[in-house]
Amino acid sequence: MSAGNTALTAAPGSASDPGERIGALDGLRGLAVIGIVPMNVIGFAMPPAAYLNPRAFGGDAPLETALWAISFLVIEDKFRGLFAMMFGAGVAILLGKAADHRLRDHYARMAALLGIALAHAVVLANNDVLRTYAIAGLFLPIVMGWKVRWLVWASAAIMAGQLLVSGWFAWEWIIYWFDRASGALVDSAAHDIAEKLYGHDRDAIAAAIERNGVGLGERIVQRLDELPQQARFVAASLPSSFAAMVLGVALWRSGLLAGRWEATRAFRLARLCAGCALPVLASLAVWAIASGFDPIVTTANALVWSAPFDLVLSVGIAALAMALFGNALQDRPLTARLAATGRMALTNYLATSLLFSALFAGWGLDWFAAVSRGEALVLCLVPISLMLVWSPLWLARFRQGPAEWLWRSSASGRLLPFRRRQRL
Known part of the structure; x- marks a missing residue:
């Protein structure tokens, strides 16, 4: 990477020519879409509670615990955050091009993406993230003229606001859990609800298996009926996704994602992010394990307390990848393949859902709830x-x-x- 103007407050558009492709950025986008695969496979292969809680389904073998811990530390929500940052950077690149009707074209792209996302959610994957991206993307033009420093602070403020709101409710649950664990409270009604939603509740697991075993037509009808519930899921994920997108805009404008940072500077940022995030995430993982994967503790850790540190580690992964793909690994065949994968990120994301549906859905091979966490990975x-x-x-x-x-x-x-012109 060239030194260039790498100041964090680089002027708008100064990072790179928006019209040229950046191999390292494409490689990072490819890494992001690949990193989402081990997250999504659990959602396709197991009952919903197993995504957050390894004790919900799959047993209590040490391997199950180890695989969950690795995912919690470096995969779960880190690569979703990275994917969202890539989306924000992509929007910044397109809006930075000198073209007529840029805003109109942007909103047309978001509308088209929402249509694709809804079809994907109804037919293949009700955990689709593209709906959130399309809606959050509508608000990205608001921040495009902001300075990099303001973008970083805005992202941090959004995450802090979400943590404040969700943490308020999560804290009440944690106090309840502590009172039960210490014997000060014997009421189990609330805990039974948490067990049904995020723990090893046999009736809930049996219902999930039955729901997954239907044919494609019936599954589509089910998902259409679930759209209002899914809308709440999308709304809940909007703040963190938008915060990651805004941060992606900042990282593009600062020059990191444009490939203009020195490798030593990018490595330094990666170490700083890892040093801030990993100790906290490791502590949360130890807490969940020590609690016996109590559904209250495990869910609060995964959905609330880990969220800001997940995003910090996403930045660290981005910095590390840009340093490697732009220098030591720049000419490696794997980097070129990752870059091609990144250029087809949307296709590869949708194709993965199609493949996993064919393996695990009732209209496919129906391997749902038939594989362990290790086999799924x-x-x-x-x-x-x-x-x-x-x-x-x-x-x-x-x-x-x-x-x-x-x-x-x-x-x-x-x-x-569509086709490339063939050379004569």
């Missing part, structure tokens, strides 16, 4: 390998991935060129 190698193999092969013949082409064509209202 091994199955992640299938879509990850396919991404790395097919993405460069596809882009050698076509301008972009099929989902990217559909998105951009829908937003522009016309069919855009």
Whole structure:
């Protein structure tokens, strides 16, 4: 990476030419979409509570605990935050281009993305994140003229506000848990509710297995009926996703995601973020394990207390990847494959859902609740390998991935060129 103007308060648009592709940034985007795979496979393979709580489904073997702990420390929500930061940076790049009707085009892209997201959520994956991105993306133009320092502070303020609100409710639950654990309270009604939602409740697990075993048509009807409930999920995830997007804009404008930071500076940021986040996340993991994965403790840790530190570690991962992809790993074949995977991030994200649905849904092989956490994570190698193999092969013949082409064509209202021109 060149030294360039790497000040944190770099002027708008000074980081790089928005029209040129940055290999390291594409590689980081590829890493982000790959990192989401081990998060999503648990949602496809197991009852919902198992996503947060390894004791909810899959047993209590040491391997299950170790795999959960690794995911909690370095994967869970870190790569979702990274994916959101990449989305924010991508919007900043597009809005930074000199073009007529930039705002109109932006809102058309968000509308088209929302349509794709709703179809994805109804047909394949009700844990779809694209709905949140499309809605949060509507507000990104508001911050595009802000200084980098303001963007960072705005992101921090949003996360602090969310922590204040959600922490208020979570703290009440933690006090309740402590009173029960210390014997000061014997009432178990609230704990039974938490067990049903986030613990090993047999009736809840049996209901999830039954719900997953239906055919595709019936599953679509179920998900259409669940749209109001899903809307609440999307609304709850908006603040953290928007905070990550705003931070992505800041990291682009500062020059980090534009590839203009010195490697030593990027490594220094990565170490700082890891040093701030990992000790807290490790402490939360130890607390959850020591509690016997009590559903109140485990859920509060995963959804509330870890959230700001997840985002800090996402920044550290971004800094580390940009330093490596722009220097030591710049010319490696794997980096080129990651970059191709990143250029087809939307296609690869949707294709992973299709593959996992074929493996775990009732209309597919129906492996739902039939594999352990370890086996589910091994199955992640299938879509990850396919991404790395097919993405460069596809882009050698076509301008972009099929989902990217559909998105951009829908937003522009016309069919855009798809195939690459063949050289004579």
